Amino acid sequence: MYNSVYQILAFWIAVGLYVISFILFSMGITFKKDKYPLYGTWLCLFAFLAHTVALIIRWLQVGHGPYIDFWEVIPADAWVGVLFYLIIQMYIPRIRILGVFVTPVAFLMIALAVLGHLEMRSIPNTYTTYWLYIHVLFAKLSYGSCLIAAAIGFIYLMKDKENIRKNGFLEKLPPLPNLDELSYRFAAFAFIMLGIMILSGSIWANLSWGRYWGWDPIETWALVSWLIYGIYLHIRFTFRWKGRKAAWFTILAFLMVIFAYFISPFLYSSIHEHLK
Amino acid sequence: MFHNLLKKIYKYLRSVKLALLLLITLTIFTIIGMLLPQRNIYNSPVFIVISSVFLINLIACTIKQIEVYTKHWGKNRKISMQDINRLNNSFEVITKDKEVINKIVSLMKTKGFKVNISKGKLHGSKRKLGHLGSPLFHIGLVIVVIGVLISFTFKIQGRVNITEGQSFTGTRNEYLDFKKGIFAQEPIDVFRIGNEKVNVNINKNQFHFSSDIVMLDKNGTVLDKKAVKTNVNLKYRGYTFYPYDFGYSPAVIIEEKGNLIFSAYSQLETKQADDKINYAGTIKVDEKGWVIKTQFIPNIMKEGNPNQPLNPTLMLNFKDNLGNNLYEGSISMGQEKRVGDIVIKFPEYRYWIGFIVVNDPGVNLIFIGSIIALFGVVFLYFWVPKEIVVYYQNNPRNDETILKVGGYTKKYLYSFNEEFTIIKNDLLTILGG
Numbered sequence: 001m002y003n004s005v006y007q008i009l010a011f012w013i014a015v016g017l018y019v020i021s022f023i024l025f026s027m028g029i030t031f032k033k034d035k036y037p038l039y040g041t042w043l044c045l046f047a048f049l050a051h052t053v054a055l056i057i058r059w060l061q062v063g064h065g066p067y068i069d070f071w072e073v074i075p076a077d078a079w080v081g082v083l084f085y086l087i088i089q090m091y092i093p094r095i096r097i098l099g100v101f102v103t104p105v106a107f108l109m110i111a112l113a114v115l116g117h118l119e120m121r122s123i124p125n126t127y128t129t130y131w132l133y134i135h136v137l138f139a140k141l142s143y144g145s146c147l148i149a150a151a152i153g154f155i156y157l158m159k160d161k162e163n164i165r166k167n168g169f170l171e172k173l174p175p176l177p178n179l180d181e182l183s184y185r186f187a188a189f190a191f192i193m194l195g196i197m198i199l200s201g202s203i204w205a206n207l208s209w210g211r212y213w214g215w216d217p218i219e220t221w222a223l224v225s226w227l228i229y230g231i232y233l234h235i236r237f238t239f240r241w242k243g244r245k246a247a248w249f250t251i252l253a254f255l256m257v258i259f260a261y262f263i264s265p266f267l268y269s270s271i272h273e274h275l276k
Numbered sequence: 277m278f279h280n281l282l283k284k285i286y287k288y289l290r291s292v293k294l295a296l297l298l299l300i301t302l303t304i305f306t307i308i309g310m311l312l313p314q315r316n317i318y319n320s321p322v323f324i325v326i327s328s329v330f331l332i333n334l335i336a337c338t339i340k341q342i343e344v345y346t347k348h349w350g351k352n353r354k355i356s357m358q359d360i361n362r363l364n365n366s367f368e369v370i371t372k373d374k375e376v377i378n379k380i381v382s383l384m385k386t387k388g389f390k391v392n393i394s395k396g397k398l399h400g401s402k403r404k405l406g407h408l409g410s411p412l413f414h415i416g417l418v419i420v421v422i423g424v425l426i427s428f429t430f431k432i433q434g435r436v437n438i439t440e441g442q443s444f445t446g447t448r449n450e451y452l453d454f455k456k457g458i459f460a461q462e463p464i465d466v467f468r469i470g471n472e473k474v475n476v477n478i479n480k481n482q483f484h485f486s487s488d489i490v491m492l493d494k495n496g497t498v499l500d501k502k503a504v505k506t507n508v509n510l511k512y513r514g515y516t517f518y519p520y521d522f523g524y525s526p527a528v529i530i531e532e533k534g535n536l537i538f539s540a541y542s543q544l545e546t547k548q549a550d551d552k553i554n555y556a557g558t559i560k561v562d563e564k565g566w567v568i569k570t571q572f573i574p575n576i577m578k579e580g581n582p583n584q585p586l587n588p589t590l591m592l593n594f595k596d597n598l599g600n601n602l603y604e605g606s607i608s609m610g611q612e613k614r615v616g617d618i619v620i621k622f623p624e625y626r627y628w629i630g631f632i633v634v635n636d637p638g639v640n641l642i643f644i645g646s647i648i649a650l651f652g653v654v655f656l657y658f659w660v661p662k663e664i665v666v667y668y669q670n671n672p673r674n675d676e677t678i679l680k681v682g683g684y685t686k687k688y689l690y691s692f693n694e695e696f697t698i699i700k701n702d703l704l705t706i707l708g709g
Contacts, residue, residue, distance in 0.1 A: 125484060125506035181690040188657035195653065199646045207507055210433065210518040210634040212642060215318055220310055227303040233657075234296045268313075 010054035017047030018107035080144035101151035131204035142193030149186035150254030153247035217268035221260035290336030360682035409656030416649025427638030474627035565597025
């Protein structure tokens with residue numbers, strides 16, 4: 001029941017549905033029709049369900065949550081991003097088009113992981129603490145919120161483009177100051193979540209190895225990500241950066257997070273070996 | 277003039293712009309440190325200077341934050357009638373409703389505002405604790421920095437491996453590697469910690485180990501006992517013992533012409549490469565200049581788990597002081613090997629447990645400071661204070677009341693604008709349009 005075939009099947013169904021959902025969102029923008037993003041959101045929901053089933057099968061198969069290796073971590077992070085999106089669009093339906101940014105990130109992350117390996121790794125002794133769950137939970141919340149902040153920044157830029165502003169479809173999006181503020185809120189949330197993730201990791205490291213900070217590449221890149229969101233918040237306050245500049249900043253900060261979390265483990269040897 | 281210059285310097289040192297500049301510089305240097313790991317940027321003088329200026333800026337900013345907060349503690353922001361038009365949101369309304377003030381108070385209360393009434397003025401505010409966000413964040417960071425400084429200067433850290441039945445007193449030369457902050461006291465005979473027993477649970481190539489540790493007095497009497505394992509540490513007399521590894525300690529006895537030359541439990545290192553685990557080390561018999569490369573094989577047989585100690589065997593490479601091979605081969609537990617006049621015995625094995633031993637008086641401050649700083653950020657961004665001010669004037673000639681209403685917040689102006697518009701519409705509705 002919990003074997004790899006069902007797991008892979010469920011993941012690929014999710015990828016397929018996310019791809020179709022992305023096409024529908026793109027069609028909505030291209031053909032300026034409301035119904036396509038609505039269908040896109042429904043498909044995104046179905047993709048999310050398949051995604052959830054795949055993660056549950058994996059969990060039951062290996063007997064632990066999605067935190068040991070790349071194969072588990074990446075789809076689980078994508079899952080949190082999509083969950084955030086589905087919740088937000090429920091409260092602010094006008095922002096539904098955000099899916100055009102979220103769905104490709106989700107299907108790329110899952111596909112990348114599924115094309116990886118299925119090997120089950122043993123759990124290191126240091127994982128026998130509740131700090132693991134706190135650390136992983138806040139890591140996922142932070143990456144989900146970074147994704148949403150960047151996605152809102154992205155649609156802000158789309159709406160703000162002079163030639164598109166007259167596009168009837170994008171005019172239905174929330175007003176620019178509202179988008180700007182939403183992105184700001186998610187960036188602030190990401191800053192806090194990243195902070196808790198780093199702190200819980202630090203407490204955990206101190207519990208396991210007697211050191212709270214070791215300039216490990218992954219923890220240092222996480223610190224850089226946190227500092228970048230700190231700079232963003234400071235710049236907004238000091239120089240009143242808003243609008244386009246702030247939107248670009250959230251996208252660049254998200255790219256930094258992607259690098260810190262998904263690329264740097266492959267470039268350095270680290271205590272976070274499981275992220276490879 | 278000198279005083280003015282100092283004032284200007286201090287003003288610059290506590291500016292947010294300098295904080296931002298330093299934040300960006302620190303981030304860039306941290307990135308460079310990652311891109312050029314061989315340069316050890318984090319210990320370079322430039323990085324230390326930037327960090328020090330950042331610390332001064334942080335302390336100055338914190339003092340400023342505390343000053344501002346205590347100055348306005350419990351007080352509402354002073355907004356004059358003329359200032360109202362300059363606020364984020366404002367409007368003016370004229371009414372003949374005599375109950376207007378009570379209605380506004382009641383409306384503001386239903387919207388969650390606490391209302392202060394003074395002559396000709398209503399001041400509603402909510403989430404005032406949000407003002408605490410910035411000072412809390414800065415105080416938290418200062419505590420973190422103090423913790424880091426204490427940690428750097430007073431920390432004692434080292435590694436030690438203790439074989440079953442042996443003890444450790446915390447004296448510097450007993451550590452495998454030892455580091456001490458410049459103000460930390462030299463550790464001499466700090467305690468007596470004994471390793472009573474190590475329990476190892478082997479499942480394929482996955483190990484779970486724990487150890488029964490005893491705290492002893494100078495006469496060897498047991499004072500206390502604790503079972504430790506990964507993430508379950510021993511805290512004793514300001515030191516924390518973090519179990520990090522275990523290994524085998526085979527007893528090796530060497531006799532020459534019937535005389536005992538060497539007898540000890542050798543702590544062999546545990547090294548894991550891919551699926552194989554290797555337990556190896558070197559025994560040095562200083563008196564004779566002999567060097568014996570030793571490898572412990574838990575299970576020499578092909579059947580069973582190779583890591584389970586079923587048929588413990590030692591592989592030896594025994595060289596004399598000139599580097600000549602005296603013996604190369606295996607010796608099973610309980611056996612002995614005779615090489616000329618030399619007899620090598622392997623009567624038993626024990627386990628050792630490895631500890632990282634730390635005495636860090638700064639670590640708790642670091643965590644407490646971090647938690648305070650995080651609470652501060654939560655207040656700062658998710659408990660944003662909002663204020664609504666209403667000035668009213670009665671005109672006795674025509675019984676009219678002129679209301680000037682203004683709203684103010686520092687963050688999330690769009691949402692506040694929406695909230696203010698709702699309040700405005702509700703107010704106009706209760707005043708009859």
